[in-house]
Amino acid sequence: MLHFSKVVPVLVGLGLSLGTAPAAWAQSNDATPKYSNEFLNIGVGGRALGMGNTQVSIVQDATAGYWNPAGLLDLKTKYDGVLMHSELFSGIVKNDYAAFAMPLDENSAIGASLIRLGVDDIADTRDLVNEYGYIQYDRIRYFSVADYALLLSYARRIGAIEGLKLGVNAKIIYRNVGKFANAYGFGVDAGLQYERRGWRLGLMARDITTTFNVWSINADEFKRSASTAEAIPTNSSEVTLPRLVLGVGRSIKLPGQFTALVATDLEMTTDGQRNTPISTGLISIDPHAGLEIGYNNIVFLRGGVSNFQKIQTFSGKEEWKAQPSLGVGVATSGLRLDLALSRLAVEKLGQRSQTNSIIVSLGYGFK
Structure with missing residues (x-):
C-alpha cells in the first residue's frame, strides 16, 4: 500500500507533466483560441459556486460528473440528482444544468x-423594412445562441491503493448560432481523488486529449446581412487545450455541532499566457479558495474567492x-437546496459598479 507522503508528489508531478506537454505546442501555435468552449468553465451547483x-x-x-468524476464514488445515497438555474448579466444569459448519478457496485x-x-429571443431585424420602405414589426424574427454539453461519467476505486479513485468523462458538445452556424465537438476528461487521514486531494484534467469543435457555416444567411467589406465566415474547426485543476481540502470538527470544510484549487491553463497571478508562456495558474461552515449537517454557510485578474483603472493604476462569492445551503431528508451569490467588480465611467449573479440549485438523494 502506498503511503500518503508518496502519493502527493505523484499527483503534483502528474498534473504538471500533463500541463507542460500541450502548452509547448500552444506556444508555437498562436492560432489556437484561448477561450474555446469557455461555457464549460463557468461552473455548476450552488454549493460549488458559493465556495469559489x-x-x-x-x-x-x-455534480462530480462535472467537477471530478472520481467523486461519484462518494455518493451518500443510491441515486442522486441535481438541477441548477442561474442568470448572468441581469438575466440576459441563462445557465441551466441537470445531473444524475448512481453506484454500480461498491x-x-x-x-x-x-x-x-444560452441567450434567447435575439431579434433579427434584417427584414424589418418591407419592399415599400416602411417598417413592419411583424417581419422581425427571433433566434437563440446556445451551447450544450452532455457528459457521460464513469468512476472506479483502485484496489491496490487505499483511498484512491479514478474517473473519466466522455463529453459531446453542440453549439448553435440560430440559422447562421452550428458546431459539434467531442472530448475526454479524467480525474482522480485520494483521501488519507482527513485530507482530500484531487486532480482534474479537462480536455485531456484536446477537444475539437467543427463549425458548419450557413453562408447564405451571412450574405444577406454582411456588407461587401466584411468577410463571410467559412467552415472551420477550433481546438480546446487541456485545463488542469489540482485541489486539496480538509474537514475540521468545531465545538458543538459545527464543522468547517476548507478547500483550495489551483486552476492551470495550457493555452499560453493569461492574466492570472502566475502566468508564463507555458502555463498560467489561477488560485481558488473556499470555506463551508456547517451546523449539524443541516445548515451551511459558504464563501469563496476566485478569478484573480490585474486590471487598470481609469486613473491608470494597476490593481488585482x-x-x-457567498452561499447558503439547507439539507434535510435527502433534499438539498443551495443558493449562491457571485459578484463581479466592473469599472464603469471611472466609478466602480457591481454585477451580481444569483445561482439556485436543488439536489435530491434517494435510496
Missing part, C-alpha cells in the same frame, strides 16, 4: 450531466481584483 469553484478534491454528489459508479448556456 473549489470542488475538485471535495465533491461528493451528482467499487464503481456512473453519472450523466447536461449543460446549456478577485471574484468573491
Whole structure:
C-alpha cells in the first residue's frame, strides 16, 4: 500500500507533466483560441459556486460528473440528482444544468450531466423594412445562441491503493448560432481523488486529449446581412487545450455541532499566457479558495474567492481584483437546496459598479 507522503508528489508531478506537454505546442501555435468552449468553465451547483469553484478534491454528489468524476464514488445515497438555474448579466444569459448519478457496485459508479448556456429571443431585424420602405414589426424574427454539453461519467476505486479513485468523462458538445452556424465537438476528461487521514486531494484534467469543435457555416444567411467589406465566415474547426485543476481540502470538527470544510484549487491553463497571478508562456495558474461552515449537517454557510485578474483603472493604476462569492445551503431528508451569490467588480465611467449573479440549485438523494 502506498503511503500518503508518496502519493502527493505523484499527483503534483502528474498534473504538471500533463500541463507542460500541450502548452509547448500552444506556444508555437498562436492560432489556437484561448477561450474555446469557455461555457464549460463557468461552473455548476450552488454549493460549488458559493465556495469559489473549489470542488475538485471535495465533491461528493451528482455534480462530480462535472467537477471530478472520481467523486461519484462518494455518493451518500443510491441515486442522486441535481438541477441548477442561474442568470448572468441581469438575466440576459441563462445557465441551466441537470445531473444524475448512481453506484454500480461498491467499487464503481456512473453519472450523466447536461449543460446549456444560452441567450434567447435575439431579434433579427434584417427584414424589418418591407419592399415599400416602411417598417413592419411583424417581419422581425427571433433566434437563440446556445451551447450544450452532455457528459457521460464513469468512476472506479483502485484496489491496490487505499483511498484512491479514478474517473473519466466522455463529453459531446453542440453549439448553435440560430440559422447562421452550428458546431459539434467531442472530448475526454479524467480525474482522480485520494483521501488519507482527513485530507482530500484531487486532480482534474479537462480536455485531456484536446477537444475539437467543427463549425458548419450557413453562408447564405451571412450574405444577406454582411456588407461587401466584411468577410463571410467559412467552415472551420477550433481546438480546446487541456485545463488542469489540482485541489486539496480538509474537514475540521468545531465545538458543538459545527464543522468547517476548507478547500483550495489551483486552476492551470495550457493555452499560453493569461492574466492570472502566475502566468508564463507555458502555463498560467489561477488560485481558488473556499470555506463551508456547517451546523449539524443541516445548515451551511459558504464563501469563496476566485478569478484573480490585474486590471487598470481609469486613473491608470494597476490593481488585482478577485471574484468573491457567498452561499447558503439547507439539507434535510435527502433534499438539498443551495443558493449562491457571485459578484463581479466592473469599472464603469471611472466609478466602480457591481454585477451580481444569483445561482439556485436543488439536489435530491434517494435510496
